[in-house]
Each structure stands twice: as structure tokens, then as C-alpha cells.
Amino acid sequence: MEAIKVRLDKWLWAVRICKTRTIATDLCKRQRVTINGQYAKPSRDISPGDLIVIKKDGIEWQYKVLQGIDKRVGAKIAAQACEDVTPAEALAKFKMVKSSWVPRRDKGAGRPTKKDRREMERFLDSDKC
Numbered sequence: 001m002e003a004i005k006v007r008l009d010k011w012l013w014a015v016r017i018c019k020t021r022t023i024a025t026d027l028c029k030r031q032r033v034t035i036n037g038q039y040a041k042p043s044r045d046i047s048p049g050d051l052i053v054i055k056k057d058g059i060e061w062q063y064k065v066l067q068g069i070d071k072r073v074g075a076k077i078a079a080q081a082c083e084d085v086t087p088a089e090a091l092a093k094f095k096m097v098k099s100s101w102v103p104r105r106d107k108g109a110g111r112p113t114k115k116d117r118r119e120m121e122r123f124l125d126s127d128k129c
Contacts (some may be wrong), residue, residue, distance in 0.1 A: 006068035008033065008052075009042035014069045015078040017054065017061070025056060051085070058097060059090040 006014075012024035027033050030041040032055040035046060046052070050065045064083040073081075081108065090129075110119070 004068035005045040005047050006070045007042065008035065008040050008044045008046050010052075010070045012048055013063070015073050015082045016065075016075065017063065017082075026116075027056065030081075032056065042092075057094060059086070059094050061090075062086045073089060084091075 004066075005038050009018075009021050009024040009028060012018045012027070013021040018024035018027065025042040026050050028040055028044075031039045034053045034089045035044060035050050040052075046065050046068060048065050048067055052063045052065065054063070062085045064085050065081075066083055067081045069078070
């Protein structure tokens with residue numbers, strides 16, 4: 001059986017690495033995607049065994065192509081088409097950045113009042129000491 005070659009942007013979309021093909025194409029055009037160490041255009045064909053590195057969310061995500069698919073499929077099938085080989089250090093860095101404290105309001109709470117704003121400023125200023 002011959003290995004299926006697929007466009008890079010279609011594959012990134014099909015295996016759910018990118019939400020849309022437009023986003024996948026944009027990542028490639030901004031040179032955020034490499035295949036086996038070389039920057040790749042969205043139209044470049046990929047084949048099983050290729051190592052794809054994507055610079056996204058402040059880290060370099062690494063994926064090994066296991067099979068080429070060009071249509072959006074279920075999550076279980078998409079997981080069989082690629083293998084996440086991102087180093088553990090990069091994942092730890094991503095989790096740390098994601099979990100860093102950012103003031104958030106409950107959904108539907110509306111805009112902060114003057115009192116809320118003053119309390120937030122007081123809290124943030126006390127943190128600088």
C-alpha cells in the first residue's frame with residue numbers, strides 16, 4: 001500500500017492541530033512551521049515519518065506524521081494520524097505560563113465597578129513590594 005501524500009495545511013487542519021485551514025496556512029506563511037528542519041509552505045506535501053515543528057503559544061510543538069489524512073475526522077482517528085513528540089520541558093513551560101495568575105471575572109459579571117477596580121489596583125500594587 002502506497003503512503004498518501006497530503007498538503008501540509010490540510011493535514012494540520014484534519015488532525016486538529018489548527019482550528020481552520022486558514023490558520024494553518026497563516027502559520028506556514030509566517031514561517032512558524034518546519035518539516036524536517038526546513039520552513040514549509042502550506043502546499044508542501046507531507047508523508048509518514050516526517051517531523052513537523054510548529055511554533056505556537058510560546059513553545060515549539062513537535063509532531064511525527066503517522067499517516068496522511070486530508071479530511072477532518074473524529075478526534076480518535078485524528079490521534080492515530082500523528083504522534084505528539086513535544087519534549088516534556090516544553091510542555092511544563094506551557095503549563096506554567098497557562099496557569100500563571102491573571103485576574104479574571106466570572107462570566108456574565110459585567111464590567112468592574114470603581115470599587116472593584118480600586119481593589120484590584122490595591123492588590124496588584126501590594127504584590128510589587
